[in-house]
Amino acid sequence: GIFFFRNRHALGVSVMHHYTTFSTSLTQFLLSRYFAFCALFVFLFLVIATYNRDYVDSMPPDRDLSKEIEEYAEVCGSLTSDLEGTGPERFWIYFVTPTYVRPQQIPELIRLSHTLKLAKNVHWIVAEDSTSCSPQTAEVLRRSGMPYTHLISPMPAYFERFLRKPKGVSGRRAALQWLRHHLKDLDSQRAGILYFGDDDNTFDLKLFSELRKTMSVSMFPVGLVGDYGISSPVVKDGRVVDFLDSWADSRKFLVDMAGFAVATDFLMSRPSAIMPYLPGHEEDRFLQSLDIELEDILPLADNCTQVYVWHTKTLERDRGVIQHPKGWRTLDTNLGSLYEVARYLGLSDVNASR
Structure with a gap:
């Protein structure tokens, strides 16, 4: 007892030394594992990015993928009409909109239809x-009362394995195929202008x-694009003579x-x-396939000094789930019909377990 009492300070120092050594070793061990994990994560990210980049760069713009992948397109419905008015308006604008099922799809298509109806x-x-x-999209098109063609063209399953997927390309390709067939006679009643307008954009x-x-x-310029907030030709x-855009690649x-x-x-x-x-290169390679140079391009919007289209995006959200309380009746209220409409429009499902 006297020994421990007289050497209590030395024993305390020894215990603290071993604790400090252990703590330092544990910290070094954890840090080494943390940095190893981070290095592995970065390595895998670079591998995946390189794999997808090779996929982007290895495919020439004129390559006919229809022989290598399975593409499918079908016409769901169509409505045509004669040209209206005189002068410059007597040209069709073939407005191509790729779309996909999501809660925001129908309201965005409705909003866009109101804009297009105002343009003859x-x-x-x-x-x-x-x-x-x-049927939901078909209903929006019918209610618009304007000439339309409703197509379906799913993205080929071949591209599901890639990190960067070519979204909307299958729809645009199907639209190009339909348009070529539609214009094969090239009469004055059907000639016009091709334009790609997404359903979440805003158009003046x-x-x-x-x-x-x-x-x-x-x-012409497009607003709300990239880090610059605008993308435009330089005139x-x-x-x-050049382009202003935050992403060159x-x-x-x-x-x-x-x-x-x-x-x-x-x-x-x-x-x-x-x-x-080609994800991220669709516009560039399509324009290159038209075999044009800078001198062939006509700058619009007052020599590209005005913005008439914006790359707006609706806030994305998942399909909702309505928690229907027990005891609430749907037969004698509006809820039964409202729930059916919510399901039909892809807005939400109903959970009646509560």
């Missing part, structure tokens, strides 16, 4: 990424009068999908023009 002589081509014709009505000036290929002395034409239009007679003169399955 617009033929709306809606292409769904789906294996079956959606001035855009449509600008589009009708297109003789071969035209370009000098009335000619396109070896693209020749730094332009957003909503930032260009093509005259249909010019499109028909380029039978090999196609939009390839």
Whole structure:
């Protein structure tokens, strides 16, 4: 007892030394495992990114994927009409909108339909990424009262394995195929302008009068794009000389999908023009397949000083689940019908277990 009492300080120092050593070793062990995990994560990320980048760069723009992958397209419905008005308005604008099922789909299509109805002589081509014709989309198109073509063209299963998927490309390719067939006679009643307009974008009505000036290929600014907040051709002395865009990545034409239009007679003169399955490069490679140079591009929107289209996006949300309380009756209230509409529109499901 006297020994421990006299050496209590030395014993305390020894215990603290061993504790400190153990704590330091444990910390070093955990840090080494943490950094090893981080290094492994970075390595796997680079491998995946390189794998997908090789996939993007290894596919030439004129490659016919229809022989290598299974593509499918079907016409669900169509409504045509004669041209209205006189002068510059007597050109069809073939407005191509790829879409897919989600809670925001129907309200976005309804909103877009109201814009398109205000612009005369617009033929709306809606292409769904789906294996079956959606009655909800068909209803929106019928109610719009405007000329339309409803297509389905699901993204080929071949691309499901890739991290970066070519979203919307199958629909645009199906629309191009339908348009070529529709325009094969190239009579004055069907010639016009091709434009790709997504269902979540916002369009000024001035855009449509600008589009009708297109003789071969035209370009114009798009707002709310990339880190710059805007994407646009650079115009000098009335000619396109370069591009302003925050993302280059070896693209020749730094332009957003909503930032260009093509005259249909010019499109028909380029039978090999196609939009390839190249994520992030669809616009550039499609324009390259048209075999154009900068001097062939017509700058619109007051020499690209005005913005008439914005790349807006609706807040994404999952399909909701309504918690229907026990004891609440649906037969004598509006809830039964409301629940059916919510299911039909893809807004929500009902959980009646509470």
